[in-house]
Amino acid sequence: MPSAPASPSTARAINDRLALRLLQEEGPLTAGQLKRLTGLSRPTVADLVERLQGAGLVRVVGESGAERRGPNARLYGIVADRAHLAALDVRLRGVTVTVTDLLGAPLAEEAAPIGGDTGTGPAVERAAALLERTVREAGATRLHTVGIGAPGLIDPATGTLRDSAGLPAWHRRLVTALRERVPATVLVENETNLAAVAELREGAARDRDTFVLLWLGHGVGAAVVLDGVLRRGASGGAGEIGFLPVPGTGGLPSATDCSGGFHTLAGSAAVRALAGGYGIEAAGGDEEGEPAGAVAVRAALGRLTAGGAGAEAARAGAAGTEMAGAGVEAAGAFLDALAERVALGAAAVSAVLDPGCVVLGGELGHAGGAVLAARVEDRLAALSPLRTEVRASALGGAAVLRGALLTARDAAQDALFGAPPVR
Incomplete structure (x- = not known):
């Protein structure tokens, strides 16, 4: 049975x-x-332009004279300063804030560390003040929506962060505090979910509508x-892979502690220890700032690159050649x-899930x-009969902030432009 034609108001909304x-x-x-x-x-275009104006x-x-002879044609654009957006990437030891216009053009960005010994009240005040200061510096007088990415579970019923062991x-x-203090809509989402949104829209999964993002950072997720839709699960916990029981950890995770789960194998501290066993040091990395595991991975890749390009440089002698070869071999074995x-x-x-594609995200991914992704794909092919492509993140640690901004932008545009009508 054919569907009824759209009403005039619905047709106008669709066209707009x-x-x-x-x-x-x-x-x-x-x-x-x-x-x-x-x-x-x-005539329909003329009506909708007048309506949107x-x-x-x-x-x-502006004007464009290239389209036809005669008077220049008017150029129409979205009023980008009709609303402003903010996005926050909330980490264990700091916050990064970016402020943009309605189309996502950046206006200001700042970051601030928050030490582990900072009390709850002062930490909240520091983060909130950072947002307010960045908004002022951006000249954003019409803050409409704030998107927040944070570790931990989001309660799907209330849209708030749930109490989680190990998180500040x-x-x-x-x-x-922000919902009480900021005259804007405040949205919060799990950081890994936001990274997936960013990779789907602008990163490594742009050509995929089904995939899994495996976050490898301080922790794992x-x-x-x-089918193009982020799936959060019944309680918001889809993807809590750190609690996944796996062989090789010597124990099992519990309801309150992921030790003994996949986190014990692939979290940053575990990767740093693994690298140390191959003589690869994570110089400059720590478990509060940049993940030491990411530093170790880069160090290993550096050895491979130097070894591949530096065989001739090792001609200084047999001892030099042997040392260079050992370094390359250790780096490859670690990876x-x-x-x-x-x-x-x-x-x-x-x-x-049989997603067909796994994106290695986070700082470690x-x-x-591509070097680590190719190695993981080879080993995955030996473990599973399901063909699964493995890709490296295109956005890395920046994906969370970008995903928070995209989420805020979508929400603001739906509110201002009108959500797409259901036909």
Whole structure:
């Protein structure tokens, strides 16, 4: 049975949303260009342009004389300063804030460390003040939506961070404080989920609508995207892979402690210890700032690169050649051992979800790049009959902040432009 035609109001909403999306993706357009791209009639385009201008969403931003003879055609663009957005990446020991206009153009960005010995109240105040200061520096007078990425579980019923063992109390308090203090909509999402959103929209999974992002940083986690939709699970805990029981840990995780789970094999501290066993030091890395595991992975890749390009440099003597060869061999053995560990978690995910693609995210996944991804894919192929491509993150640790901004932008645009009508 054919569906009923859309009502005039629904048709107008669909056309307006289509025009706004084109203006967002293509930049300023003339009425003629909108007509060609939308397939709508000239009178319909004229009506929607007038309607969007009246709503304060679109304005004339210039002229274009290239489209036709005669008077220049007006260029229409979205009113980017109609609303401002903020995104926060909340880590164990610090916060990064970025402020943008409605289209996501950056206006200001700042970061501040928050030491482990900082009390809950002072930590919340420092993070909130950082947001307020960055908003002022950006000249953002119309803050509409704030997106926050944080470790831990998000309660799907309330949209708040749940109490989690091992995470600072100020994380949970910060969300509440900002909702009380900032005249804007405040959204919070698990950091790994936001990284997956960013990789889906702008990163390594742009050509995929089904994949799993395996986050390798201070801790480990996973995000599941099926048919283009982020799946959070019944309690918001989909992807808590750190608690996954795996061989080789000498124990089992518990409801309150992921020690003995996959975290024990692939978390940053474990990777640092693994690297040390192969004589690879994580100089400069720690478990509060940059993950030491990422530093170790980069050091190993550096040895491989130097070894491959420096065979001639080792001609200084047999001893030099032997030392260089040993360094390369140790680096390769470490990366192989790390790939074996990562493949265990990826195999479990593959067996249950068959995503076809696993993206290695987080600082360690980004540091390992294509070299580590290829090693993990080889080992995964030996563990699972399901063909699974393994890719390196294109965004690394920056994915969380980018995902938070994309989430805030989507929410603000839905509120201002009108959510896409359901037909």
